[in-house]
Amino acid sequence: MSLASSLYRTHTCGQLRAQDVGQTTRLSGWVHRKRDHGNLVFIDLRDHYGITQCVVEQNSECFKIAESLRNETVITLNGTVVKRSADTVNSKMPTGDIEIEIKDITVQSVADALPLQVNANTEFPEETRLTYRFLDLRREKLHNNIVLRSKIIASIRRRMIDQDFMEFQTPILTSSSPEGARDFLVPSRMHPGQFYALPQAPQQFKQLLMVSGFDRYFQIAPCFRDEDARADRSPGEFYQLDFEMSFVTQEDVFAAIEPVLTGVFNEFADGRTISSYPYPRITYHDAMLKYGCDKPDLRNPLIITDVSEVFKGSDFGIFSKAVASGSVVRAIPGPKASTQPRSFFEKLNSWAQDLGMPGLGYIIFEGNEAKGPIAKFLDADRLGQLKKLTNTQDGDAVFFVCDKEDKAVKFAGQVRTKVGQDLDIIEKNTFKFCWVVDFPMFELNEDTKKIDFSHNPFSMPQGGLDALNNQDPLTINAYQYDIVCNGIELSSGAIRNHLPEVMYKAFSIAGYRKEEVEARFGGLLNAFKYGAPPHGGCAPGIDRIVMLLADEPNLREVIAFPLNQQAQDLLMQAPSAIEPDRLKELHIQIKLPPKAASAA
Numbered sequence: 001m002s003l004a005s006s007l008y009r010t011h012t013c014g015q016l017r018a019q020d021v022g023q024t025t026r027l028s029g030w031v032h033r034k035r036d037h038g039n040l041v042f043i044d045l046r047d048h049y050g051i052t053q054c055v056v057e058q059n060s061e062c063f064k065i066a067e068s069l070r071n072e073t074v075i076t077l078n079g080t081v082v083k084r085s086a087d088t089v090n091s092k093m094p095t096g097d098i099e100i101e102i103k104d105i106t107v108q109s110v111a112d113a114l115p116l117q118v119n120a121n122t123e124f125p126e127e128t129r130l131t132y133r134f135l136d137l138r139r140e141k142l143h144n145n146i147v148l149r150s151k152i153i154a155s156i157r158r159r160m161i162d163q164d165f166m167e168f169q170t171p172i173l174t175s176s177s178p179e180g181a182r183d184f185l186v187p188s189r190m191h192p193g194q195f196y197a198l199p200q201a202p203q204q205f206k207q208l209l210m211v212s213g214f215d216r217y218f219q220i221a222p223c224f225r226d227e228d229a230r231a232d233r234s235p236g237e238f239y240q241l242d243f244e245m246s247f248v249t250q251e252d253v254f255a256a257i258e259p260v261l262t263g264v265f266n267e268f269a270d271g272r273t274i275s276s277y278p279y280p281r282i283t284y285h286d287a288m289l290k291y292g293c294d295k296p297d298l299r300n301p302l303i304i305t306d307v308s309e310v311f312k313g314s315d316f317g318i319f320s321k322a323v324a325s326g327s328v329v330r331a332i333p334g335p336k337a338s339t340q341p342r343s344f345f346e347k348l349n350s351w352a353q354d355l356g357m358p359g360l361g362y363i364i365f366e367g368n369e370a371k372g373p374i375a376k377f378l379d380a381d382r383l384g385q386l387k388k389l390t391n392t393q394d395g396d397a398v399f400f401v402c403d404k405e406d407k408a409v410k411f412a413g414q415v416r417t418k419v420g421q422d423l424d425i426i427e428k429n430t431f432k433f434c435w436v437v438d439f440p441m442f443e444l445n446e447d448t449k450k451i452d453f454s455h456n457p458f459s460m461p462q463g464g465l466d467a468l469n470n471q472d473p474l475t476i477n478a479y480q481y482d483i484v485c486n487g488i489e490l491s492s493g494a495i496r497n498h499l500p501e502v503m504y505k506a507f508s509i510a511g512y513r514k515e516e517v518e519a520r521f522g523g524l525l526n527a528f529k530y531g532a533p534p535h536g537g538c539a540p541g542i543d544r545i546v547m548l549l550a551d552e553p554n555l556r557e558v559i560a561f562p563l564n565q566q567a568q569d570l571l572m573q574a575p576s577a578i579e580p581d582r583l584k585e586l587h588i589q590i591k592l593p594p595k596a597a598s599a600a
Helices: 063-068 126-131 140-162 203-211 250-268 284-291 317-324 342-354 380-390 405-422 464-470 500-509 514-528 542-549 580-585 594-599
Strands: 024-036 040-047 050-057 074-083 098-109 185-187 195-197 216-225 236-246 281-283 328-334 361-366 369-371 397-403 433-437 442-444 451-453 480-485 488-495 535-538
Touching: 024 050, 024 098, 040 063, 040 074, 050 063, 063 098, 140 216, 140 236, 140 250, 140 542, 203 216, 203 236, 203 514, 203 535, 236 250, 236 542, 250 433, 250 480, 250 488, 250 535, 250 542, 281 284, 284 405, 284 433, 317 328, 317 397, 328 380, 328 405, 342 405, 361 380, 397 405, 464 500, 488 542, 500 514
Parallel strands: 050 098, 281 433
Antiparallel strands: 024 040, 024 074, 040 050, 074 098, 185 195, 216 236, 236 535, 328 397, 361 369, 361 397, 433 480, 442 451, 480 488, 488 535
């Protein structure tokens, strides 16, 4: 970065090198660290760009000022660039060949005693970090994460524009939409008793842009969902690369976004490998069967197999009876697990019990023999069938899950991950992408026993109106798809329904009356009646992309000002109570639940 001489600096703290020796310089920044050697005071001065070591001698007029400085005090200093002696060169710092002989110091802002240290990697409680987030953001790792985020977004934007996408902004104040999560609601002052909703996604607006004749749209879109926090999901708000395209099939959407994601990940991979495109396509059905979830981590080579037939009518009564009553048996291989000590299997069994399961049965194939607590209940033919189905060899183990299908799927997926971790066979330093496709259009709500949309209500069902009229709704798939990377869902997308008659029918299956559909989605529905192109899109999550590339386990490490797990902003003290006069203006009366009222 080039700077003209100014009141505060002629150079940044990451700029000066050996070729600048002899120059007069002015630097401004924060006192990162101070070392008092009696007759010398060393100051590591830090700004956004780096750190420069500065030194002042005891006979200098500004020595006492230097002695009194606290860490994180903001100063401006003037001095001369000098070369460090050979034994004091710091090769770990870009500016490590030089230091600044300080001539004078101006204190711009004094720092109080610090609630957390900026110049150390010491862990601090989340409450402290979020309350003093402005200090936390000065720390090197977090500061670099936010810089990385900015660079990634810039790269994404450039790559989308290079593919002829145009960036548009969609409204923040809109109407409520059934996106699968709770809306954040905003009361209307001008329309008493009515509310805006913050968008869970720009879904309807981006479809309206396609109906309006714009061919390729994108934006780095803020989205708002009132849902609980997780490591890979921030409560309250998040950002996504939202894009939509006209006159496209599912494959066209894939072909548009795959080069963007691969290019961004290659640009910021820092030595890690990235799977090439086209990405593998895995059906939802196969993902649930083979990987135990709809977010398969392809770094883990283990494949789950259905082995119910092996145990059907077998002498292993527990599994045999369960299969006869409708349960399934899933097998998870353990490559070369025969070399593991007995404690390896005992720990896995205890782990399963800690999850509330009966345990984790297994068979070990070793020397053309089968060992383990289940092996003696299976004859040679069944054992041979088991080896063939699970593609296991001598020296491998097989672990078993038996339960009703929905529970077996989940637990088998957990076992797959646990075994992969404990055997240390999950690939490292790589990003593996895939598409999960053919999601069910509808699902049965276990609480209400009614049919709901399973994913995105605006998707085109496979088979169109004919399928909606003539198929069991629970057998209909949609043109819906997810991008998954290393077991993390980056995005959901779909080819949209653009036909009014299909929209009416799909919503009627989910329990919406025609009048309700028109009242809630009148803008989009009305637009479809005036000529809508086939269209589709996707929305990869920006926060999750940055989290992966920064190699962080938690989204809060890549967001400048995140909420805590209780959806509170500890720095700005939000949410907060509102004055009665403002509530009256909004025609709102607060009626707290008993526990909240007593706490207040």
